[in-house]
Structure formats: structure tokens, C-alpha cells
Amino acid sequence: MGAPGAGKTTVGRIVARRLGLPVIDVDDDVLEAAWKMPVAAKLAAVGGERFLEEEGQALCNFSASGCVVSLTGSNPLHAAAMRRLKESGLVVYLDVDGEDILQRLGAMKVNRIVGQEAGASVRDILLRRKPFYEEWLDVRVLCGRGAAAEEVAEKVVEAVERYRDRAADAFVSTRSAGSAASDPKTHFSDVVIEGLATDGGLYVPKRGFPNMGAPEWMRLVDMSYPERALVLLEKCIHPADVSALDLRTMIFKAYGSNFSSExxxxxxxxxxxxxxxxxxxxxxxxFKDLALQLMPQLFAHCLPQMCNYLVLVATSGDTGSAVLDGFAGLGAATDARRTGVLVFFPEEGVSETQKLQMTGHRGSNARAVGVRSDFDFCQRSVKRMFGASGLTGHLAVEYGTVLSTANSINWARLLPQxxxxxxxxxxxxxxxxxxxxxxxxxxxxxxxxxxxxxxxxxxxxxxxxxxxxxxxxxxxxxxxxxxxxxxxxxxxxxxxxxxxxxxxxxxxxxxxxxxxxxxxxxxxxxxxxxxxxxxxxxxxxxxxxxxxxxxxxxxxxxxxxxxxxxxxxxxxxxxxxxxxxxxxxxxxxxxxxxxxxxxxxxxxxxxxxxxxxxxxxxxxxxxxxxxxxxxxxxxxxxxxxxxxxxxxxxxxxGRRGHAVCPADYGALVEEVERMIQDSFLKVM
The missing domain is CATH 3.40.50.1100 (Rossmann fold)
Known part of the structure; x- marks a missing residue:
């Protein structure tokens, strides 16, 4: 899938040859076969709006498996056709540089494309179409300026292999001696919820970070911050954990009008x-907002259905208010009602404004508690709770509640940074x-x-x-x-x-x-x-x-x-x-x-x-x-x-009161249990 001039037909043939599969070009093998006339003649005969509908209907009547299909540039504008395709196929989007597309269309002497109104430029139409491509993609292949068809085809094959092999995107503990983590739950959706590895280590991607070449990076130069974030995070989060469309929705919500700078x-x-x-x-x-406007959305998306989750946070000041604000923004449409947030901060170790930001938050399932100690004690106590099997077992059995964290030990906190x-x-x-x-x-x-x-x-x-x-x-x-x-x-x-x-x-x-x-x-x-x-x-x-x-x-x-x-x-x-x-x-x-x-x-x-x-x-x-x-x-x-x-x-x-507890691990555990009782018992 891609814009006119993206090279879908050429790349599709190369990919099919490499995979040993037959290739179908929708223009030549589906539309012209159904209409008994060239596509250009059909467009001239019925006009753009009618053309899009008849093209979509032809695709709805089309069925194939075990092959490579090169779509037309306008297929993604027909929702019913794309839904049918996605039922049985993997949609790969060739995200090609706009200047490359314009040069190719010029060389092919194409000066008008489907859906182009009078007075609108080809460049304008390409920009309008991009959201449709991003709505339907399963996998994006970002093509550098001037990339050769063979190079793009290789990227397509790699992208398809990654999509099929979710295990390659698994996570391991920093303390894992072997190639697999001590806990078999090592996918992105698991580590978002668990936060800390079961052996006390921190999760890291098993295959390391994806690397991009200069031509790909140059494609991002003129993009907005959310667009850059989308391309980069698609490479780091497997679509089986968070689909490309869901990720796009989250990112554009995270980095929108809630930021004072465009x-x-x-x-x-x-x-x-x-x-x-x-x-x-x-x-x-x-700076914590850059992660914590996105991380709670990822957390809610990955939540299993069987229990409640209490997010524990130790903060030296800024993380606390950012976590509270981020989770408050989840809204009723998510599983926010099954998520509580408890923040521990050093009572005398934050600025007055930081304290007001945390204690002034009044969410139904969120609170901040001062501790008469320093941040290291708060952080050490939270990590100790995660490692205390007696405590975590008690909370799970007694209250149906699992502990998680939004500190930077959580991979979903670190990744957006x-x-x-x-x-x-x-x-x-x-x-x-x-x-x-x-x-x-x-x-x-x-x-x-x-x-x-x-x-x-x-x-x-x-x-x-x-x-x-x-x-x-x-x-x-x-x-x-x-x-x-x-x-x-x-x-x-x-x-x-x-x-x-x-x-x-x-x-x-x-x-x-x-x-x-x-x-x-x-x-x-x-x-x-x-x-x-x-x-x-x-x-x-x-x-x-x-x-x-x-x-x-x-x-x-x-x-x-x-x-x-x-x-x-x-x-x-x-x-x-x-x-x-x-x-x-x-x-x-x-x-x-x-x-x-x-x-x-x-x-x-x-x-x-x-x-x-x-x-x-x-x-x-x-x-x-x-x-x-x-x-x-x-x-x-x-x-x-x-x-x-x-x-x-x-x-x-104003000056609102808040709970303060002594520098005692047992006192912090009592606050955790009290928070769970206040947040979830009334629901249960």
C-alpha cells in the first residue's frame, strides 16, 4: 500500500520473487479484468467519486491468499475494501518521500490523481491521503529519499518477518544469564504492566534497539514531534502488542493541546x-510529561482483564505530579477504574510547588503520600515491595490487586524519552x-x-x-x-x-x-x-x-x-x-x-x-x-x-492536607493496603 508513484508494483514483484509467491497487481489483474477497460478510461468515464466506489466494490469481491498484492494508491480510501483485505492479509505501507513521488509521477507524465479536485495540487492530495494510509497499515516501511526498489523490497521482507516473529521483540532482564528472561512473560505488553523483572533486574529489549540509516532519519527532519514519535515508536513496539493505529491515537493524544508549545x-x-x-x-x-502523557495510555491498553492494578511511584519531585496527571487523563473509556496510583515523595525533599502539584491532585483512585525520609528510601521501599512475595501474594489473594510501577525502571516510562x-x-x-x-x-x-x-x-x-x-x-x-x-x-x-x-x-x-x-x-x-x-x-x-x-x-x-x-x-x-x-x-x-x-x-x-x-x-x-x-x-x-x-x-x-508517614517500610506497606481498600473494595 502507498501513494501513486510509491513503487508498489515494482516492489511487490521483487518481494514476491524473494518469497516465492505469486504477485497480483490490483490495477492490472483485478480492476481492468473486472471492467474490461483500462483504469484511466474508467476514471474518465465515471469521474472520481464514482470511480472510488466502484474500485472499492471490485476489491470487496476479490479474494486471494498466499500471494503478494500491490494495491492502487486510492484503495485505502474505501473502508469496506480495506477491512476485507485486513481480515486475511498483512498491510505494508510504503512510506515514500513526497519529493520522490512527485518526481516519479512527473516522469510518468501523471498530472492528476484520483480524488484531485480542481485547483488542488498533487502535493495537497498526497498530504490528504496520508492519514488513510496510516489508518490501515499493519507495518510501515520508511523509505529514504532516492531509495532503490531492491532496497525497499528488502525492508519489506524484514518488516514482514518481524511482524510474524513476535518473539524477536521479546524482553530480557538485565540480570538474565541466558538468552531468555527468567519469566516467560517477556513481550512489551507484559513488561509495561510488570515494571520490574521477577529477578529484580530491569527489562531491556532482547534484540537491542533498531538502528536507522541517514536517509531514514532525513525523512523525519520536517515532521512534527508526534509524527517523529510515531515512526520511532513503531520500530520499538511490536504491533501485536499495540497496533499501529492504536499507537497513533495514543501519541497524538499525548502530544497535543496539553503541551503549551506546538x-x-x-x-x-x-x-x-x-x-x-x-x-x-x-x-x-x-520533562517527565514527555513520557507520562503516553505511558498511562500504553498501560491501560495492555491491562489484562482479571484484576486491579496499583501503580506505585517513588518520586524526587517531578515524576509524582506527572504520573498523577497522566493517569487522570485516561478517561472513562479505558480501564482507569481498575487502576490506582500511589505516589511516595520525601516530605522535606521537594519544592513547595512540586508538593502542591502532587497533593493538590484529587483523583478518585490517586493520591500522594509524604515520607519523612529521602528519595532513596522511598525508591528502595517500593522495589522491596515488588520483591516481597508474601506481600504481593497477599494483595493478589485478598484484594485481587497486582502492583506495578511508573518509575523510569518501567520500560514504557523510559522508551518515550x-x-x-x-x-x-x-x-x-x-x-x-x-x-x-x-x-x-x-x-x-x-x-x-x-x-x-x-x-x-x-x-x-x-x-x-x-x-x-x-x-x-x-x-x-x-x-x-x-x-x-x-x-x-x-x-x-x-x-x-x-x-x-x-x-x-x-x-x-x-x-x-x-x-x-x-x-x-x-x-x-x-x-x-x-x-x-x-x-x-x-x-x-x-x-x-x-x-x-x-x-x-x-x-x-x-x-x-x-x-x-x-x-x-x-x-x-x-x-x-x-x-x-x-x-x-x-x-x-x-x-x-x-x-x-x-x-x-x-x-x-x-x-x-x-x-x-x-x-x-x-x-x-x-x-x-x-x-x-x-x-x-x-x-x-x-x-x-x-x-x-x-x-x-x-x-x-491552596494549602490542602495530605498524609505523611514515618521512614518505616511497614508504614509504607500500610499506606499501600489502605489505598487498595479505598480504591477497589468499593468496586468489588
């Missing part, structure tokens, strides 16, 4: 070779900053290493990222690890900072990175992270450390340096950064050599951390009202503007 994750020039990717235009003003790193590079290509193939660096303020790991995966897909720079605040465990090869939590206390979202000592997603650079050595990963769990320490071999440093650099900055960066950037450019972005700026200034552009991940809006920003700017007479604080900061910045979602939260939330 670009979703725009890239802005900051200074010299430095660029900022603004990841805070979502509803909760954090890969898209915005790809999109940043494509924006630089579109704007002429780089030509595809030119290197860039990416600097990520990181605590749990999920954002940095998603940049590593973007590089695996083919984005020319030279180095991923991991930026820490004074909780510099990652910087120390990449400097020494030693991950040491012994005697190390978490220190509160102005960038609380990265106040983390135990970086969960580092496990995925070690698995990646060790050539998927599950035994090594299990030994290292089991040692970290029991003895709070591990060391990697020098050879492995050298491999890590080839992909990731790491540094840290002090609180004073962070505030100074906010102040100096504002003074020089008028741009106002939040403290996390400032951490990235300081570390990039120190580690990046200036020989290529560097993209700083702006992970949050400054309005979420107003007191720290006021301190950085050395402003006096600060208003007490948080709403007035945000307005004043907005008036001092040339960019970005005031975030509407943060403003609304501050205006509406």
Missing part, C-alpha cells in the same frame, strides 16, 4: 555552541545548525540516570550523539563512579539541594547502562547490583570503565556554581533557567570542548523552583504569594514565559 520539545539557541531543549511545556512543567533526544538532533538539522552525521553532545541533569540512558539509546538508534554528559549536583555519586569506577554509598548521606529532582544516590537506570556496555552480561550485572544492595558498594573493572567513558562523561557542580549559572545566563541572554538546567550548564561548560554543538536538557520550568531562582538572581522584596512570585519571575525573563499549568496549580491548590 513543537512539544523545542530547541532554542542559548549561547555560542550551546542549545537548550525545553522539556517543560507539558501540563506539569517537567528516547524520542525527544532524537527530535533535538532533527531540529538542529532542520535549522541548519548541523548536517546529518555531524556530531553533537547532550548534557543531562541526572539522578536516576533514566534521562541519560534514553540519550544512549537514541545514539544506538543512529543519532550522531558523540558524548552523553551526565550532570550531578553535590550528590555526586554518578560523577564519582565515572571518575573512579567505584559506586560507593557507604557512609554517604543524601544532601538536600536547590535541584531536588536529582537528589538521588542510588541510580536505578545505571543498571541498564552497565548491561549495555558489558555486552549484555547478565551475571556481571546481577553480581554488581546485588553487591550494591547488600554492601552498598561495587567496583567495575578498568576495561569496562574505559568502555563506559567512551559513551558517557560525568561531572558535578556546587550549589554556589548552580546559582551563579542561573544568574549569569539571565544577565547575558535574558533566558531564565531552573536549577536543574543550571547544573547541566555548569557541567557542560567544564567538560564540553566546544568542537561541536551541545544540547542542554532543560528538564523543568523555573516556576517550580521560585525560591532558588530568586536567590540566584539576588532579588529583594520577594512576594510571599507564590502566584505573585511566578509573575515577577516571568516579568524578568525574556524567555521562557510563565508556565500556565504551574500558575493554575498555584492559584487553585
Amino acid at each position: 513543537a512539544v520539545a523545542p530547541v532554542k539557541h542559548l549561547h555560542r555552541n550551546q542549545y537548550v531543549q525545553e522539556l517543560f511545556h507539558g501540563p506539569t512543567a517537567s 528516547v524520542v525527544y533526544h532524537c527530535s533535538a538532533y532533527l531540529d538542529l538539522c532542520r535549522d541548519g545548525v548541523v548536517s546529518f552525521g555531524d556530531p553533537v553532545d547532550v548534557c543531562v541533569p541526572s539522578g536516576n540516570f533514566g534521562n541519560a540512558m534514553s540519550a544512549v539509546y537514541a545514539k544506538r538508534m543512529g543519532v550522531p550523539i558523540r558524548k552523553v554528559i551526565c550532570a550531578s549536583n553535590h550528590n555526586r555519586v554518578l560523577a564519582d563512579f565515572f571518575a573512579t569506577g567505584e559506586y560507593d554509598l557507604r557512609g554517604r548521606a543524601l544532601m538536600a539541594s536547590r535541584s531536588p529532582a536529582i537528589d538521588i544516590l542510588k541510580s536505578s537506570n545505571l543498571e541498564r547502562f552497565v548491561h549495555h556496555v558489558s555486552d549484555r552480561d547478565g551475571r556481571l550485572v546481577e553480581d554488581l547490583f546485588a553487591h550494591l544492595d547488600t554492601r552498598r558498594h561495587f567496583r567495575v573493572a578498568e576495561t569496562l570503565l574505559r568502555r563506559m567513558r567512551r559513551e558517557v562523561q560525568a561531572g558535578w557542580c556546587s550549589e554556589g556554581d548552580c546559582l551563579a549559572a542561573v544568574r549569569s545566563v539571565h544577565a547575558e541572554t535574558g533566558y531564565l533557567m531552573d536549577p536543574h538546567t543550571a547544573v547541566a550548564k555548569v557541567v557542560a561548560d567544564r567538560l564540553q570542548d566546544g568542537s561541536c554543538p551541545v544540547v542542554l536538557c532543560a528538564t523543568a520550568h523555573y516556576g517550580k523552583f521560585a525560591p532558588a531562582v530568586f536567590e540566584a538572581l539576588r532579588m529583594e522584596n520577594i512576594p510571599e504569594d507564590p502566584v505573585e512570585q511566578l509573575r515577577r519571575l516571568g516579568s524578568t525573563a525574556s524567555a521562557p514565559g510563565v508556565h500556565g499549568g504551574v500558575m493554575t496549580c498555584l492559584q487553585e491548590s
